[in-house]
Amino acid sequence: MKALRAFAPASIGNVSLGFDVLGAALAPVDGTRLGDEVEIKAAEHFSLDVLGPFAHKLPGDADSNIVTKCYHYFCEQMEKAGKPTSPVALTLHKNLPIGSGLGSSASSIVAAFAALNAYFGNPYDEDTLLFMMGELEGQISGSVHYDNVAPCYLGGMTLMTGAAAPLTLSLPLNKDWYYAICYSGISVSTSAARDILPKQVDMATALTFGRQLGVFVHALHAGDFSLAASVMKDVIAEPYRKSLLPGFDDARVYSEQAGALAFGISGSGPTVFAVCPTKEQADDVAEYLTKHYIQNEDGFSHVCQIPTQGTLVTDVNVTDI
Structure with a gap:
């Protein structure tokens, strides 16, 4: 019997300067698998089991779980296309905290979706799958956006195009940058973090946002990473969202004094990240964040880089799941 496992990494949404249009995958340098996993195998009836350190934070009713909704949505699309499906047993390993700003x-x-697509013979291409992923993400956050699902699925740093295809573009990476990331342990819902934002921005802010994003993309392609780092400032969301994050300003001051090139909120928060030019500096910042930014026992810090590999689907022995 065929059985598969899909691992999808954590991600940084916005990456400070790219509100809703820029995202990056994360991979701890110590080999920790920071991300959720879904296992799939044949079954007489559909079922979903939820395991992992943050499973208890999810609704106990499997029908309310987003993974169940993914299964039904996938089957509906397959039926519309005249393609067969069959019942499966899914197991979600919930390794990422909910409302963490890590693309949980x-x-x-x-x-x-990666597990379902692979299990049923890869009927959908990359852009179609991304569209499906965005639709389901929108059910949780209240609006369709791809700044987490795209880098999570594809890896690397991705820029959303706003077009039907391609949905995203892959940006060049600086392999020497390290990202000290810290989840404080508290929860910030994406919808609440969006509600705190103004409904409109003034002309000066809009011009700054556009200039920074344009300079950043150019600088990455030109290999001018110093220039790229200089514009990694959030003028859209951070001024409002940082009020939800205890210790944010102090963490920024320490990180910059320790040599960080940039510091910001990952997605809606409360996770923060510091872009550092060396691993030693990232280790230093991560140690500070662990001591001073974490609020409870759920919090954690990692030193990461941006992986070129996104979601990974592998075969597993059916007796193991």
Whole structure:
């Protein structure tokens, strides 16, 4: 019997300067698998089991779980296309905290769709799958956006095009940058973090946002990483969202004094990230964040880089799941 496992990594949404249009995958340098996993195998009836350190944070009713909704949505699309499906047993390993700013819901969604697509013979291409992932992500956050699902699925740093195809573009990476990331342990819902934002921005802010994003993309392609780092400032969301994050300003001051090139909020928060030119500096910042930014026992810090590999689907022995 065929059985598969899909691992979908954590991600940084916005990457400070790219509100809703820029995202990056994350991979801890110590080999920790920071992301959700979905296992799939044949079954007489559909079922979903939820395991992992943050499973208890999800609704106990499997029908309310986003992975169940992914399965039904996938089957509906297959039926419309005249393609067969069959019942499966899914297991979600919920390794990412909910409301963390690490793309937790995106990770579950991406892993679920990647597992389903591979199990049923890869009927959908990359852009179609991304569209499906965005639709389901929108059910949680209240609006369709791809800044977590795209890098989670594809890896690397991705820029959303706003077009039907390609949905995203892959940006060049600086392999020497390290990202000290820290989840404080508290929860910030994406919808609440969006509600705190103004409904309109003034002309000066809009011009700054556009200039920074344009300069950043150019600088990455030109290999001018110093220039790229200089514009990694959030003028859209951070001024409002940082009020939800205890210790944010102090963490920024320390990180910059320790040599960080940029510091910001990952997605809606409360996770923060510091871009550092060396691993030693990233280790230093991560140690500070662990001591001073974490609020409870759920919090954690990692030193990461941006992986070129996104979601990984592998065969597993059916007796192991």
